[in-house]
Amino acid sequence: MESRTYFYARVSNTDQNLDRQMKAFKSMGADDRNIITDKASGKDFERSGYQALKTTILRKGDTLVVKSLDRLSRNKADIKSELEYFKSNGIRLKILDLPTTLIDLPKGQDWIFEMINNILIEVLSSIAEQERTTIRLRQREGIDAAKCNGKHLGRKAIIFPDKWETYYSLWAESKISASEFRNKIHLKKTTFYKLVKNYKEEMQNE
DSSP: OOOOEEEEEEESSTTSOOHHHHHHHHHTTOOGGGEEEEESOTTSSOOHHHHHIIIIIOOTTOEEEESSGGGTOSOHHHHHHHHHHHHHTTOEEEETTSGGGGOOOOTTTHHHHHHHHHHHHHHHHHHHHHHHHHHHHHHHHHHHHHHHTTOOSSSOOOOOOTTHHHHHHHHHTTSSOHHHHHHHHTOOHHHHHHHHHHHHHHHHTO
């Protein structure tokens, strides 16, 4: 069976463009029909384009090309699990910002670059995760500073209840109901769903 090459590009929201990634792919001779794109946050893999790649398009012997590692995800554990998935399913991953992943070596010698790639990927995935953490921290610091100064930056600063993220994750995974979630953080129904909407918007902009 003939191997195929696909390209994946992602930006965090609809206001951003894919031009830089698309230009890099085109310079490699990529055809539009082989480029899959998403405009969605890198916080998880619930993206239509990426899920189509994994579940329908990619097969053993194929190659997936991305511009940089953080286009897959900004979560270190998720990056590692995806790399393991590709490896176990015989799918090669090429990362344009990681040149050693682009080199083809004779059989028997590829372990050298696999070792180097594993080290580099460990470092880069840590950096990607730290960047996401830093973004979240800066958002929180900005909100806290605005609150202390009696000001708001842009729209009114949104303050989420204590343990919001913990219970939100449980609710998102259907481990607790919406009413249980509301009771845990002592919110009325209308306020609860307003905060859910605002929280989703924040997550999409990361």
